[in-house]
Amino acid sequence: xxxxxxxxxxxxxxxxxxxxxxxxxxxxxxxxxxxxxxxxxxxxxxxxxxxxxxxxxxxxxxxxxxxxxxxxxxxxxxxxxxxxxxxxxxxxxxxxxxxxxxxxxxxxxxxxxxxxxxxxxxxxxxxxxxxxxxxxxxxxxxxxxxxxxxxxxxxxxxxxxxxxxxxxxxxxxxxxxxxxxxxxxxxxxxxxxxxxxxxxxxxxxxxxxxxxxxxxxxxxxxxxxxxxxxxxxxxxxxxxxxxxxxxxxxxxxxxxxxxxxxxxxxxxxxxxxxxxxxxxxxxxxxxxxxxxxxxxxxxxxxxxxxxxxxxxxxxxxxxxxxxxxxxxxxxxxxxxxxxxxxxxxxxxxxxxxxxxxxxxxxxxxxxxxxxxxxxxxxxxxxxxxxxxxxxxxxxxxxxxxxxxxxxxxxxxxxxxxxxxxxxxxxxxxxxxxxxxxxxxxxxxxxxxxxxxxxxxxxxxxxxxxxxxxxxxxxxxxxxxxxxxxxxxxxxxxxxxxxxxxxxxxxxxxxxxxxxxxxxxxxxxxxxxxxxxxxxxxxxxxxxxxxxxxxxxxxxxxxxxxxxxxxxxxxxxxxxxxxxxxxxxxxxxxxxxxxxxxxxxxxxxxxxxxxxxxxxxxxxxxxxxxxxxxxxxxxxxxxxxxxxxxxxxxxxx
RNA sequence: GCGCCCGUAGCUCAGCUGGAUAGAGCGUCAGACUCCGGAUCUGAAGGUCCCGCGUUCGAAUCGCGGCGGGCGCACCA
Numbered sequence: 001x002x003x004x005x006x007x008x009x010x011x012x013x014x015x016x017x018x019x020x021x022x023x024x025x026x027x028x029x030x031x032x033x034x035x036x037x038x039x040x041x042x043x044x045x046x047x048x049x050x051x052x053x054x055x056x057x058x059x060x061x062x063x064x065x066x067x068x069x070x071x072x073x074x075x076x077x078x079x080x081x082x083x084x085x086x087x088x089x090x091x092x093x094x095x096x097x098x099x100x101x102x103x104x105x106x107x108x109x110x111x112x113x114x115x116x117x118x119x120x121x122x123x124x125x126x127x128x129x130x131x132x133x134x135x136x137x138x139x140x141x142x143x144x145x146x147x148x149x150x151x152x153x154x155x156x157x158x159x160x161x162x163x164x165x166x167x168x169x170x171x172x173x174x175x176x177x178x179x180x181x182x183x184x185x186x187x188x189x190x191x192x193x194x195x196x197x198x199x200x201x202x203x204x205x206x207x208x209x210x211x212x213x214x215x216x217x218x219x220x221x222x223x224x225x226x227x228x229x230x231x232x233x234x235x236x237x238x239x240x241x242x243x244x245x246x247x248x249x250x251x252x253x254x255x256x257x258x259x260x261x262x263x264x265x266x267x268x269x270x271x272x273x274x275x276x277x278x279x280x281x282x283x284x285x286x287x288x289x290x291x292x293x294x295x296x297x298x299x300x301x302x303x304x305x306x307x308x309x310x311x312x313x314x315x316x317x318x319x320x321x322x323x324x325x326x327x328x329x330x331x332x333x334x335x336x337x338x339x340x341x342x343x344x345x346x347x348x349x350x351x352x353x354x355x356x357x358x359x360x361x362x363x364x365x366x367x368x369x370x371x372x373x374x375x376x377x378x379x380x381x382x383x384x385x386x387x388x389x390x391x392x393x394x395x396x397x398x399x400x401x402x403x404x405x406x407x408x409x410x411x412x413x414x415x416x417x418x419x420x421x422x423x424x425x426x427x428x429x430x431x432x433x434x435x436x437x438x439x440x441x442x443x444x445x446x447x448x449x450x451x452x453x454x455x456x457x458x459x460x461x462x463x464x465x466x467x468x469x470x471x472x473x474x475x476x477x478x479x480x481x482x483x484x485x486x487x488x489x490x491x492x493x494x495x496x497x498x499x500x501x502x503x504x505x506x507x508x509x510x511x512x513x514x515x516x517x518x519x520x521x522x523x524x525x526x527x528x529x530x531x532x533x534x535x536x537x538x539x540x541x542x543x544x545x546x547x548x549x550x551x552x553x554x555x556x557x558x559x560x561x562x563x564x565x566x567x568x569x570x571x572x573x574x575x576x577x578x579x580x581x582x583x584x585x586x587x588x589x590x591x592x593x594x595x596x597x598x599x600x601x602x603x604x605x606x607x608x609x610x611x612x613x614x615x616x617x618x619x620x621x622x623x624x625x626x627x628x629x630x631x632x633x634x635x636x637x638x639x640x641x642x643x644x645x646x647x648x649x650x651x652x
Numbered sequence: 653g654c655g656c657c658c659g660u661a662g663c664u665c666a667g668c669u670g671g672a673u674a675g676a677g678c679g680u681c682a683g684a685c686u687c688c689g690g691a692u693c694u695g696a697a698g699g700u701c702c703c704g705c706g707u708u709c710g711a712a713u714c715g716c717g718g719c720g721g722g723c724g725c726a727c728c729a
Contacts (some may be wrong), residue, residue, distance in 0.1 A: 290727040520677045
């Protein structure tokens, strides 16, 4: 027994079996399958209608940047990996909800608030006061932008101020009191407990800061095509008392104990000693409630994870993210490109009643968090299990990936002084506190500039001025379209750079490599897709048929197999692996497979058009077969690139 | 100390559910039609797959033991 597309099966010796394809029938069938034909598919692809899967909703949480300073390239890796994962699941028909969790009540936000309120107490008071003054001006105007101030300016200022605060803690321990007081003010206000008017003002400043910085982050991510459905906020988790519910569950299940003696006296701990996962640990117990009664990060995360799984008897209220652009349209949309982006609320005032109950209740939950958080993530999962939801724990996945670090050379390029010790290392970890890192916006700007220069150079070096009249020629692009193209190419380059390494590989960031537009890069893939379309345009303008019709798909099946030579068949065979690549990615959560496959398809195609000319094909039959191969590549490249979130430019 | 990850060409990485001659890109060198567009393509040079032992007909791949590097193991998040 063998499928119709297999011509022959031969045992080769050495335990190998070779399958010989009936090439005409195979290509015919592949084209019919690849080309979208019915309205439902088109609607789903356009995102206007969610495909409902019987498998339930997958919640993917990613980005999760502390809203106290500009995003750096490590955050880009997180967001791109998460976004590609989302796109891959959607491509396979799964329903996905994208959440970007905001820790708006944490120490990092508190630290910048300390800097804003007491710049005179920092190490370089003059500089700090300058930064704080400019930031306050922006924050006072928020959500309006100050004229002449790009919104990203806030993130940059906060980056510098945060660095100064970090340095100041090291020399002046008394500042920690201010941090503690700030944190208390923020928490008391979130919970709604007793507080002074001063504390309330501090909390308002913190809220404004985190909101404004989040908006910077959303803009950065929008620039590379990353979007979300819901922004859950830590302050709302506090306000909705998620922990109280989770604590009840844990106590009822006997999963936590109040220690009465030893070093953890007065704390509620989860004992992990017995678990096989935590074997060999010197002190496996994890404190969830401190002796002063406050909840640890891990404790709060258990509650949040339970909510995501639909196991918590508490929910948020929701509201639309309110920012508007100049035309009055919503500034950000949900990940389907049409719905509203929502954020949580702690109370019902101003909440959208229609959104109630819409979020959470994930059939599966994937948390995109770097590998350094493996241990706390394991504890959270165990917490869910102990709270009485072992199957919920099984449906929780920590998508762990390695960090983006800097090479000593990159640090020097940034003008950072390194210690003798650090200079000898293979790479240096980025540190927000030390201000050591490459900002996301700066990298994107550099990529944009490089791509833009390339576009301008290409158009000005065009040999013939006649080309400006030629609709198919590379006429000089207008300023606006050159900017769009440069942005698309920058996005392609960035997304591929962030996904081409296996996730357990440290990316030792290298400017030269990250800015490459040739070789195994996004632009290489984009060039392939653009080129394929261009070939059809050229065929049509020369009086030949362009992309294949459904009838032509069928007619291929009865052609002479001799027309399908090995050189041509190579690209077809490569395209044959597209679907299994998506499936492998979903199963292994290894998104680098997508880049590798895309490079294989594009590489095979680049080879093909150099060896198999279409315009100058000997006859129409030969041309039909070549058109079919290029048509197949065009579908497959578009397909894989859309899963990678790499845009296909108009021209390059 | 314990746990996890990495070690493959000058550089950056694939290949790891064992199987055909270990593959790409960058870099180097040599080339590409009076050209469907050179962000492309063709070719060459370049490898004790960190080391040792074991399992196997067969190991870059699996097991054990080393070596080198990174990251975790808080009443921080």
